Amino acid sequence: MYDFAYQKPTSLADAVKALSGDEDAKALAGGQTFIPVLKQRLAKPSTVVDLSGLGLAGITVSGTTVTIGAMTRHCDVAASADVKAKLPVLAGLAAHIGDEAVRHRGTIGGSLANNDPTADYPAAVLALGATIKTDRRSISADDYFQGMFTTALEQGEIITSVKFPIPAKAGYEKFPNPASRYAMVGVFVAQTAGGVRVAVTGAGQGGVFRHADMEKALAASFTPGALDGVSTPADDMNNDIHGSAEYRAHLVGVVAKRAVAKAA
Amino acid sequence: MAYEGIGAAVRRKEDVRFLSGRGNYTDDINRPGQLHAVLKRSDRPHATINAIDTTAAAAAPGVIAVFVGADMAADNVGGLPCGWQIHNKDGSPMAEPPHPVLAIGKVRHVGDPVAVVIAETKQQAKDAAELIEIDYTDLPAAATMPQALAAGAPAVHDDVPSNLCYDWHIGEKAVIDGIFASAHKIVKLDLTNNRLVPNAMEPRAALGDFDTSSGDYTLYTTSQNPHVIRLLMGAFVLHIPENKLRVVAPDVGGGFGSKIYHYAEEAIVTWASAKVRKPVKWTAERNESFMSDAHGRDHISTAEMALDAQGNFLGLKIHTLANMGAYLSTFAPCIPTYLYATLLAGVYKTPAIYCEVKAVFTNTVPVDAYRGAGRPEASFLLERLVDVIAHDTGIDRVALRRLNFIPSDAFPYQTPVALQYDSGDYVATLEACLKAADYDGFEARRAEAKARGKLRGIGVSTYLEACGIAPSAVVGSLGARAGLYEVANVKVHPTGSVTVYTGTHSHGQGHETTLAQLVCDQLGVPMDQVEIVHGDTAKIPFGMGTYGSRSLAVGGSAMVKAMDKIIAKGKKIAAHLMEAAVEDIEFADNTFKVAGTDKTKTLTDISLAAYVPHNYPIEELEPGLDETAFYDPKNFTFPGGCHVAEIEIDPDTGVTTVVNFCAVDDVGRVINPMIVEGQIQGGVAQGIGQALLESAVYDDNGQLLSGSYMDYTMPRADNLPSFTVGTEITLCTHNPLGVKGCGEVGAIGSPPAVINAVVDALKDYGVRHLDMPATPQKLWSIMRAGKAA
The missing domain is CATH 3.30.365.10 (Aldehyde oxidase/xanthine dehydrogenase, molybdopterin binding domain)
Known part of the structure; x- marks a missing residue:
């Protein structure tokens, strides 16, 4: 990696300041994408601002929501008795991100700020209609994701927590890329207070997206069979050596049915 | 004291040090004053080098020296030699174009080394390498063998305009043509053997240490054969007499063939150490391994078997294109010839065999031996062909094999392709493996799987290999430039x-x-x-x-x-x-x-x-x-056996799961059954990797698309079943221990067993053959087309 300056602020205000004044400064959360990027010399930050001293980790549960601090590691979400009780689908999702080592470093805030189009968490956030809390505002999931590796975050804006409303029922299923094990297609289905929401990660060129036709079909009947005949256009799907756009479009249907079947 | 001799499953002495992180690998060795080398590699598949400007790199912090190909040539450094010469059908020698240690004039594949930076730290060397400016003129690439052989194809080497390294054959064409003219039936199969990246756990590394006092050179390197490296590098590349050159290959973390060869980096650090009068270390990063370790396999073949009305094999005719990559790696030419075509009798008494092999230069990483080396290619071709013959004739695939087996009382058995098998009992390994796999009970399991919505298939391969290479005089007469x-x-x-x-x-x-x-x-x-x-x-x-x-x-x-x-x-x-x-x-x-x-x-x-x-x-x-x-051995040894794979395909996704895998191998006398089982399990894991997962994919422009673990699918524990491994041995008759060898059998016998099982599972879709790897996308496409038909 290239040389860079390193800061580990102890207050949110200091962290925001360090990241706001210098557009080449980058935030370090769990580093499970960022550090490999640095090692491959694909990024040359002036300063790396380590967010681990801000006290942003932790899980709190209310009657209707589960709130997860931005620096909470995947392994902690997966192991949390509260999450398992109130939002088991999210614990299951976290338990299958990357591998054991990744889950012990990677964080929910890092994943959402990066918005890798093959990451798992964006599907949960979008399908559950979660709220992203930052140092300065709250952003709804529908406003937050703006294309692959692109979000509503401003320069220097730091995610502090994510608030998930507890759904009536939800399920997540993914088809991993055979090589990388990232989601080649991941589908999160949820019956929420605002209706059925379906989010698809991994498959689309623009990153995570909602599947309106599936939401309509599942609103009528929240069963796998309701998705028979609901097609997914291949036009906007990714296409690579592991899966053509047509194959991915097909998998969206298969994986969505499995997610519905698993939903609890 | 527990018995520790032949046949005892003694725990491995070396494992405590390996498993507790106390191994002593090349990269663990550090010499006083050591400098670090970083290579500037070509990012172009094929280009002319007009100029290399190293001024800025040489002036960068910590940089001691920057060298290019011209510097080494000026110092009389030779090219990397090839250790095996093949002759064409007409008796002329193969094309053997120069293989400069650092590129001179042209780059020929992505990863071809162009310059080396030597600096006090690796980071400084990397920083400086980015400052080297290379003025290239891109040339069209011959990325695949069909591209390289097409009319008007770009020449990888200007002095080999055809891109043909050799056009070789074995057997009598006139004899085979006569057999084919009068045969009852001819079954033909086109198939490819996919290109693999070896992926040893330990990346390659080399540390050159020139002793300014004695004038002695020491090279620490990740090698399977340090004497061979000393001979090749000392005699042909750096012109250092053996008494002044020591080569040490300490603990080495996996080779699979890829660490046999003499690589450029070994010569670079040894030579550079004397130039800068300090030890110089180079350690590959994984992305460098993908573009600089010799790859394996990569054949395109047509196989034809002539049969009589009962299904007896009368004659086998093979045409194979074998990819050499951009340069000849150390033993590359012998892999698709004497380690491949001579194995085409397999376990069968086919009386006549003719095989022609065209070796082709392409703008890709050199290809050489990889676990099995030629024999997996022969085994895959034969064992797929036998199943296709069964498919086309309606003869049961196991009965067809039994009908054509070399009988156990026929040894020593002279094949039509040069080898003489000393011992074996192919019925014994077949029957033991079918029993272990409960082959007879399979249809009930197929029906049960179908009820669950899964397509279940079973596949058999009865393979043979030659190992224990080899009588020196024999390999010498076949072109080896070394004793064995x-x-x-x-x-x-x-x-x-x-x-x-x-x-x-x-x-x-x-x-x-x-x-x-x-x-x-x-x-x-x-x-x-x-x-x-x-x-x-x-x-x-x-x-x-x-x-x-x-x-x-x-x-x-x-x-x-x-x-x-x-x-x-x-x-x-x-x-x-x-x-x-x-x-x-x-x-x-x-x-x-x-x-x-x-x-x-x-x-x-x-x-x-x-x-x-x-x-x-x-x-x-x-x-x-x-x-x-x-x-010096009197003959090769001939392990063989039977592998049975049982798989399930999810028709919705195309995902194949290996649900059972049985191997019964004849490896000769077993010294340590636990180590033998481990070797077979490891080989089968690699074989399943080749069959279902692994593929080195180049695009038509010569860029390696599967150049990292993000895209190259290594087999992982959850891709593999629990294996059932057994042995049914016959002793080798010509060595004092009666041993045959077990390191490669797993990788040789398993790929056709897996693909035969996949084809079996897809029989209702009209599938006669499919090439490796059987990826989910490929199977989904086949099933979709099959449904439509």
Whole structure:
């Protein structure tokens, strides 16, 4: 990696300041994408601002929501008795991100700020209609994701927590890329207070997206069979050596049915 | 004390150090004042180098030197040599274009090294390498073999305009044409053998250390055969006499063939160390491994079998294109010829075989031996062809195999493609494996799977390989530029402990255990008093190293020969000490005994007498108990066996799951059954990897699309079932241990078993054949097309 300056602020205000004044400064959360990027010399930050001293980790549960601090590691979400009780689908999702080592470093805030189009968490956030809390505002999931590796975050804006409303029922299923094990297609289905929401990660060129036709079909009947005949256009799907756009479009249907079947 | 000799499942002595992070690998070695080398590699598949500007790099912080190909040429550094010469059909030698250590004039594949930066730290060297400016003119690339052979294709080497390295054949074409003209039926199959990246766990590394006082060079390197590297690099590349060049291959973390070859980086660090008068280290990063370790396989073939009405094989005709990549790696030319075409009889009594092989230069990483080396390609072709014959004729695939097997009473068996098999019992391994796999009960499991919505298939392969390479005179007559004997030096120390210096090399195989067991067995010395030393040309007589499952068959035989000399000399000493005739001395269980008496001397008594020769037959016998033997095998060995794979396909996604895998192999005498099982499991894992997951994919422009683990699918534990592994042995008849070899059988026998199972599962979709890897996307596409049809 290239040389860079390193800061580990102890207050949110200091962290925001360090990241706001210098557009080449980058935030370090769990580093499970960022550090490999640095090692491959694909990024040359002036300063790396380590967010681990801000006290942003932790899980709190209310009657209707589960709130997860931005620096909470995947392994902690997966192991949390509260999450398992109130939002088991999210614990299951976290338990299958990357591998054991990744889950012990990677964080929910890092994943959402990066918005890798093959990451798992964006599907949960979008399908559950979660709220992203930052140092300065709250952003709804529908406003937050703006294309692959692109979000509503401003320069220097730091995610502090994510608030998930507890759904009536939800399920997540993914088809991993055979090589990388990232989601080649991941589908999160949820019956929420605002209706059925379906989010698809991994498959689309623009990153995570909602599947309106599936939401309509599942609103009528929240069963796998309701998705028979609901097609997914291949036009906007990714296409690579592991899966053509047509194959991915097909998998969206298969994986969505499995997610519905698993939903609890 | 528990029995530790031949046949004992002794735990591996070396594993404590490996598993606790105390191995001593090349990158663990650091020399005082050591500098770091980083290579500037081509990002172009094919381009002319107009100019290289190293000014900024040379001026960068910490940089000691920057060298390019011209610097090495000016210093009379030679190109990387090829160790095997193949001749064309017309008798002319193969095309053997130069392979400069650093590119001169042109780059020929992505990853081709162009310059080296030597700096105080690796980071400084990397920073400086980015400052090297190379002015290229891009050339069209010949990325695939069809592209390279097309009319008007770009020439990878200007002096080889056809891109053909050689056009070789074996067998009599006229004979095979006659058989085909009158055959009842001919079954034809087109198939490819997918290109693989070897992916040893330890990336390659090299540390050159020039001693400014003595003028001696030491190279520490990740090699399977340090003497071969010393010979090739010393004699052909750097012109350093052997007495001034030491090559050390310490602990090596996996090779699979990819660490046989003499690589550019070894010559660069050794040469550069003398130029900068400091030790110079290079360690590959994983992305460099993908673009600089020799790849494996990559054949395109057409196979045709002539049959009579009963299904007897009458004649086999093969046409194969074999990818050489951009340059000839050390042993590349022999892989698709003498390690491939000579195996095309397999376990079958096919009376006539003709095979022609065209080796092709392309703008890709060089291709050479990879676990199995030619034999997996032969086995996949044959075992797929046999299943396709069964498909086309309606004959049961197991019955077809039985009908054509070489019978167990036909050994020694001379094949039509040069080899003479010494022993085997193909019915025995077949029947044991079918039983272990409950082959007869399969249809019930297929029906049960169907009820769950899954497509279940079962596949059989009955394979054979040749290993224990090889009689030196034979391989010499076939073009090898090296001998292929092995050497062992056995030292019995004064107090009876033993050190063995073996010319073989262990890079994961467990030789420190297996070879020590031979000493336990032959000399009766306990394991903890036996040390096996390998991998250092300063300690070991000239040995040929480890590849082709040869260590036990050839290296173990050399050890037995050396230990026989120890025992013979010990008998003379014992006879003197016990005042008996030498003919009356017996040796067993560490003890010399006068036959028919209770007079005995232990090996320690004898070794002590040998090194403290106060009472010793000094007039007739030299002191010491230290013997060396070279063993040149009389023949190859021929392991074989049967693998049965059972798989399920999810028709919704195309995902294949291997639900059961049974292997029954004839590896000859088993020294350590636990190590044999481990070798077979590892080989099968790689074979399943090739069959279902792995593929090195180049785009039409010559860029490697699967250049990292993000896109190259390595087999992982959850891709593999629990294996059922067994052996049914016949002994090798021509080496003293009766051993055949087990390192490669898993990777040779398993790919066709898996693909035969996949094809079987898809039989309702009209599938006759599919090429590896059977990825989910490929199977989904096949099923979708099959449904439509």
